[in-house]
Amino acid sequence: MHRLMRTGIAVVAALTAVAAPVGGRQAQAPAGLSAQERAMADFVDANADQAIALLERVVNINSGTQNLEGVRRVGDVFRAELDGLGFQTEWVDGSSWGRAGHLVARHPADGPKLLLIGHLDTVFEPDSPFQRFERVDANTAKGPGVIDMKGGDVIILQALKALQSAGLLEAMNVTVVFTGDEEAPGRPLARARAALVEAAKGAAAAIGFEDGDGHPDHGVIARRGTTSWRLTVTGTPGHSSQVFSEELGAGAIYEAARILDAFRQRLAGEDHLTFNPGVILGGTSMDFDAVQSRGEAFGKTNVIAERTLVAGDLRALSVEQFERAQQTMREIVAASLPRTSAEIAFDEGYPPLAPTDGNRRLLSMLDQASRDLGLNPVTAVDPDRAGAADVSFVAGQVPMIIDAAGLKGTGGHTVDETADLPVLAIQAKRAAVLLARLHTGG
Ligand SMILES: [Zn+2]
Secondary structure (H helix, E strand, C coil): CCCCCHHHHHHHHHHHHHHCCHHHCCCCCCCCCCHHHHHHHHHHHHCHHHHHHHHHHHHCCCCECCCHHHHHHHHHHHHHHHHHCCCEEEEEECHHHCCCEEEEEEECCCCCEEEEEEECCECCCCCCCCCCCEEEECCEEECCCHHHHHHHHHHHHHHHHHHHHCCCHHHCEEEEEEECCCCCCCCCHHHHCHHHHHHCCCEEEEEECCCCCCCCCEEECCECEEEEEEEEEECCCCEHHHCCCCCCCCCHHHHHHHHHHHHHHHHCCCCCCEEEEEEEEEECEEEEECCCCEEEEECCCCECCCEEEEEEEEEECCHHHHHHHHHHHHHHHHCCCCCCEEEEEECCCECCECCCHHHHHHHHHHHHHHHHCCCCCCEECCHHHCCCCHHHHHCCCCCEEEECCCCCEECCCCCCCEEECHHHHHHHHHHHHHHHHHHHCC
16 A cells, blocks of 8 residues: 555655765765664574565565465465564454454563554455565565565564663563555454554654665655545536536536536645545446446436545545545535535545654664664655555654664555665664664664
8 A cells, every 4th residue: 555656756765866876875884873782783694594584485476465465475475483582472363354464463562662564465465476485686686565564574574683782672662563465455454453542552752663765765744544435426417409508517427527626726735745546436326336446327418427436545544635626625525516416425545644853853864873883874755656554553642753764665456566675774774773772762
């Protein structure tokens, strides 16, 4: 549920790559690290091959969101790893929201609670041709979910193992949530995300390990929320020769056109706000299959249209912006042309992650950790290029939130999903140092 603007980002990434070695692979002496932090970085380097082997193992287990058993099997692998690190692990069954469920792992201790978020599922179901981890060359591998986001899940484990190796994990208060339905969340959403929201209670910081825009030196401090809407319009049928007459009015298709154009005129161009009608059906009668997002319509050129349906989406950066846009859309819908009526319904959607000072502070801590490791600076990606993801569900509840701390590459949600493998160690080091500093408040 992200990497929406892949093409634009690829250009940005390519330009940046010319300007600076991506991911900080140039040899630089780690400067501002403590002895423990240096030991963690060494641990990550020494265990890079094991981490990639674990990634290969989980990528080779199909866990398309609807493959409930596969999602659970990937969860079992990570559960065993977290058990080995001394976490209390729990599988939260997802049958009440129609999905596999979630893995929740707690490592309670004194000190600030740190929440780490991943997901077990991918968009590639068992009938996809894309099923296996495949090494392309020394530094790249293809595979379903390799960056979105089994790579991020492995980075979480690698950072925790590094913290344990340095003797730090024991005293840390860490909760890990791997959801089982990020790519196609179950409904009702509130139930499907209750375990995540519960796990976030009292957390000082939350970090998502999605792939973000794919750039190794980008983090996410804001994501737009997204919801879908459905507009249904009813007109008064009759002979087309009498359209716009007092008795018959404008008909359902003219009314739908008025509404959509008013959306565009009133709301287009507002920063961070987009809305897009994706499918429209209209005529005398029609039949829309919401699951397949397809349908049929019947009408005659000499009959005024009786029904029109439009389905679209709406994206905004804050709850307030969502509410304002929805209010405007409702007002437009209510101002019906003669002899027509219309209704708009908004689905429950992904909430926005607004850019807060806390989120900025957490990203600057990650950036500092990266520089101290001798790696590239980390900067925030444009929120308009960051799609919705699970961190958004803890927005407003956790004072500091970032995302895109995961494995990077290209082609997410396509059969060309490719990981830049050296980024795995880079991100694990950054995360380990950041978590150690969050624990001590440093
Ligand atoms: Zn993802």
